[in-house]
Amino acid sequence: KQEVTQIPAALSVPEGENLVLNCSFTDSAIYNLQWFRQDPGKGLTSLLLIQSSQREQTSGRLNASLDKSSGRSTLYIAASQPGDSATYLCAVGSSSNTGKLIFGQGTTLQVKP
């Protein structure tokens, strides 16, 4: 059974700092991995998707990497801003034929001005 873990659970950094969020998964047979952002009480906004055959994806100040063999993904945020404060969720596309996502518990980021 696929398990997804995110470390740390919470992170507080000063504005401008670069930071890395970690995601690990137990079954390497995935077909993709998505990173989401969730603001308090709100829905899920997709940030990046990495296919299982890819090593990384970039969007603006965000860079996500994937190492399937070790069951790890990282989300790198460059030059953090207070507006980046949110919970970041990692979700693994399972190897089933249904496309369901298995989520980690999230990392809550606070960027202080």
Add this chain to the structure above:
Amino acid sequence: EPEVTQTPSHQVTQMGQEVILRCVPISNHLYFYWYRQILGQKVEFLVSFYNNEISEKSEIFDDQFSVERPDGSNFTLKIRSTKLEDSAMYFCASFKELSSYNEQFFGPGTRLTVL
């Protein structure tokens, strides 16, 4: 840009009552999902739906739950007799096709409160 919509945004109900949560997926998407997130916990998969039938369901999705795509645009989740522990945020998602380069799009969620 196309988006997944959900109604209502917040539903309050009494324990034992039936509720129907509604979703309108993106129009050319073929795969539909319900997830839920109990306050402070992980987002959990409930059910996937393709070609007018359930393709997978989790252990949570017991006989109290059902899904339907009644008219080709709406996708509904029905909870027949709500329990206190059904209180959660329910997210609908849709997926164009089963491919590693396609991302799932999520709706804004319905917050269900069971009293």
